[in-house]
Amino acid sequence: MSVATLAYEYPSRFQVPEHAHGSDQLIYAISGLMEVSSGQSIWVIPPHFALWIPARTRHRIHMAGPVSMRTLYLRAGLTARLEPRCCAVLHVTPLLRELIVETVRLGQLRVRNRYEYALRDLLISQLQRASPLxxxxxxxxxxxxxxxxQRILRDPAESKAMAALCAEVGVSVRTIERVFLKELGIGFESWRRQVRLTKAVELLVSGSSIKEVAYTVGYCQPSAFVEMFRRTLGTTPKAWIIALESLGHESTNSHTSLPLPPLPRSL
Incomplete structure (x- = not known):
């Protein structure tokens, strides 16, 4: 068996505790919003994104609302040439989405089955083509x-200047800038924009208007938020949501809700 799967309906606010797998993992939800954490990093995963997690990477998952999860576990070494070899959010194209859904429907992909073997190769090919976001x-x-x-993460709309924030914790602006550049590779304001984008994705998926999202994440003018979003993701929030909705209408009736599952075994 080269690929195993998990399909499950998680209730709102459910927490999957920290764990790791001996296999590479693709975490995907056909509906709902997931927040995945690993080490210092936090990813927000709406339905047309998936998170690639290499084998033996410890991570935990929080369900912001009800989530229909469809997860793939790929045998370690099967995707040796697949980049990146670290956690990354991948764009799920319509074809990749259907490949994931079909693989989960089958339950596993075996190398001795010609159809499943071909499906596996096409799946890996599409993963290699997927764009990191x-x-x-x-x-x-x-x-x-x-x-x-942590203060900015709790309230992305925090509008205090960096100097005021630094004064509250007794540190100079220069020191904080140096820490962010050294530890994260970007300056504080670039980091704050990243927080706002991540929160904006969550709000847009939940149905908030572009105007509401802009104000909630700290932009006085919606046009400034739209421009930041476009520069980062290559499209406007409106176009992004339209594309998301076109992918999010799969029925989940064929997957019966069961007692909360144990963590899958490593392949």
């Missing part, structure tokens, strides 16, 4: 920088 947040480790980061 920058919808994640990485937290600094340094205590004062972490305190500022």
């Amino acid at each position: 920058p919808t994640f947040v990485t937290m600094p480790r340094e205590a004062r920088a972490l305190a500022i980061a």
Whole structure:
């Protein structure tokens, strides 16, 4: 068996505790919003994104609302040439989505079955073609920088200047900038924009209007938010939501809700 699967309907606010697998994993939901954490990083995963998690990477999952999860477990080494070899959000095209759904319907892909073998090869090919997307947040480790980061994460609309935030925790702006650049590779304001984008994705998926989202994540003018979104994801929030809705109408009637499942065994 080269690919195993898990299909499950999770209730709102359900928490999957920290764990790891001996197989590579693709976490995908045909509906609902997931928040996945690993180490210092946090990813928000709406339905037309999936999260690639390499084998032996410890992670935990929070369901922001009801989630219809469809997860693939690929035998370690099967995707040795697949990049990236670290966690990454991938864009799920209509074809990749159907491949995931069909693989989950079958339950597993075996190399001795010609159809399943061909499906596996096509699935891997589509994963290799999938575009990584920058919808994640990485937290600094340094205590004062972490305190500022946690405040922004709790309230992305926080409008205080960096100098005021630094003064509250007793550190200079120069020190915090140095910490963010050293630990995360980006400056504080770039990091804050990333937090706002991640929160915006969550709000857009939940049905908030573009105007509401813009104000909630700290933009006084919706046009400024739209421009930030377009520069980052290559499309406007409206076009993004339309594309998302066109992919999100699969019926889940064929998957019966069961008692909460144990973590799947490694392949």
